[in-house]
Amino acid sequence: MIEPNGVCEKTKFGNIIYLSESLSYFLFYMNLSFLEFHNFSMEIEQNLESLLIGLRVMLGVESLDFDLDPRHDILPKHIIENNNFLVNQQLMFIIGHEYAHHSLGHLNNSKFHKMNSNDLFKVQGENNKIYNYSQKQEFEADWYAFKNTKLKKEKKASILNGAFLFFIYLDVYDSVKQYLHPSVKAYKTHPEPIDRLWN
Secondary structure, eight states, X not given: OOSSOEEEEEETTEEEXXXXXXXXXXXXXXXXXXXXXXXXXXXXXXXXXXXXXXHHHHHTOSOOOGGGOGGGGGSOHHHHHHHHHHHHHHHHHXXXXXXXXXXXXXXXXXXXXXXXXXXXXXXXXXXXXXXXXXXXXXXXXXXXXXXXXXXXXXXXXXXXXXXXXXXXXXXXXXXXXXXXXXXXXXXXXSOOHHHHHHO
């Protein structure tokens, strides 16, 4: 899979979860751009470069030759290690989210689900937004990924913080993507990332 994504897919061998390697690069460079690791802060230009690399990875226009990239070598080893730890926490949430789709039986439903008024899902809050069936499943998978983990409170909080950052990064990416390639598609399978964070 080239697209930076995680997927739980129904196959003749059973449901399979897989993540693209580019997703970890997106998270690594977005973390590097937005966060400060142990009082190590980069210059504004380096933060901007990291942000652009992360966004280009998601847009599919960045070469994934990071093993050869000399910019990676200028980072202190402990920064790389701490960032990789955070990326792993974020990936654990994404894997948990995809596994939740499996556990909740979302893959048993047809992709061409017929919409009716009972399929609309309302979230109470400031905006009282209405969500479709697919979006409801995304909210359910987010919640299930945390609710059913058997982790200590500290570990669960670490994964939750990673998930919040992931949603923020997706929101930034969505804003850039809408600016570069405005979408006119009416039906969206996923709720807005910021709505997922608040939910």
